[in-house]
Amino acid sequence: MLSPTLDRIIGSRRRRARRHVLVVAILLVLVVVIFALTLSLGQSFTRPGDVVRVLLGENVPGASFAVGQLRLPRAMLAMLAGLSFGLGGAAFQIMLRNPLASPDIIGISWGASAAAAFAIVVLSLKGPIVSIFAVGGGMGIALLVYALSSRNGAAGTRLILVGIGVSAMLESFIAYILSQAPAWTLQEAVRWLTGSVNGAQLGQALPLLMAFTVFGALLLSRTRDLEALRLGDDTAAALGVDVARTRIMIIVAAVGMIATATAVTGPIAFVAFLSGPIAARIVGNRGSLLIPSALIGAMLVLSGDYVGQFLLPSRYPVGVVTGALGAPYLMFLIVRANRTGSSL
């Protein structure tokens, strides 16, 4: 039986899917373009041909140092951190159905940052062990916030308020560590409080790449369950989603990638918070927000770092730029939530 509605349903579903692919492709191209621009634009302009030759390992006088030693590690870190913050942040926001429930608002990024700062500044540790500290700190804070807010089952608003309180505590804890440290420098302070990719080295990108690949694959494998969770926990359970198990997997994966990135760049302000809502504006109802959010995150960090370095009167770390973008949006969300009287 051929029903005209059936054709319409199939047509609109395919149209949505095609547009989703198109949006992702455009965002991907934009990330690549911005990445390439940050390699060739700096204090001086490097011709694209020279950039490619440096990337291929040739020694180009006047370009090898600027591109290979300064810009490439920086851009790699910025891109990977942005992807991780964007994807992990959006996963939290979708899972808890609230844009305020992003890891940088509810204290998880601060937990990772405090643990990393403690490991580096106080214990004088270096390398992968710092990432392990950061992941442990992020997980620990996630558990703490969850335990403090999950009385009687209901989370929601309380989770966010508890998280904001925990964030404030951790922020002052970081300031305390930094002030006690013998080798106190402004660079370090800025990294652990607002996030920065200054002094990036290519070797630092490897753990980020690994964490993003492993945890990203885990998160993306839960895409459909996350979509079901948007209908409410009860509806998702009725549709056959094991809600508790899915939630644990998503928390582990999102915290894992965000904490690993935070261990290197610090908690780059508001990237996790902003990427999902921006992606939602662009993608609309055409499909999953996960991959678009990751790409938006990469764009935010790459372009934020470029703006901070070259387009402002003095040089600022990337977190200052993204923080300036994020703060007004946070205020907007809180004002809107107050006005509508909804539970945020």
Next chain:
Amino acid sequence: MTVHSLTASQLSVGYGDTEILHELDLAVPPGKVTVIVGANACGKSTLLRAMSRLLSPHRGHVLLDGKSIHRTPPRELARTLGLLPQSPIAPEGITVADLVSRGRHPHQSLFSRWTRKDDEAVDDALAATKTSDLAERPVDELSGGQRQRVWIAMALAQQTEILLLDEPTTFLDISHQVEVLDLLTDLNHSRGTTVVMVLHDLNLAARYADHLVAMADGRIHVSGTAENVLTEENVRRVFGLESRIIADPTSGRPIMLPISRHRMVMKQDLKESRP
């Protein structure tokens, strides 16, 4: 259509230390419409949530075809047993067809592709709930009655043989309440879907139920046909309310008329009936 049996045996359920249901037994008649009624906080919704795996029992079992639903993989269970919770959430901007297609979730896995069968199930669910014309509309723009039909369509797209609904008529005006209940009765008649729902309105419950279950204090007070359950005696026991029961001239089912302290023209009669 094969007929599945859903039963609760010696079921005790609660939140934390508070026990809401106490050693409750219930056999849902297959292929019939079962309606659960009771006063606020008597455990109606808790029973529905426990019967659909949303709550784990402290003691006792919920059995689907003799097998504990808490031992059945969630996806497998969701192909036989559907639930429409009290307040599902429609993501911002989602279209009707997209929302209804979410009902196909338990029929898919990580690697299986969306097939024509899935599209047909969505089309079928839209047609059955008369929402085909709304397919491309955003759910946020619909009226309350339309939205409830769309949610029912989502549950239908799941193609389960048992469908549980938690107060499907809340927040609807009376014409939409009747529309939704007629729709569920149609589904029961045409597809043999076993329907179990919690309703607030006793008269609508009596009209639509093949099997009426009255709960009080976490136990089943009485169950059976509407005529046997909706009696003045039971209304007094379950709701603490004096009432008269008359026969509905259009459906023949019992109707409950509450007796209030005011506006009484037959005061004499009331005094005599009080103990």
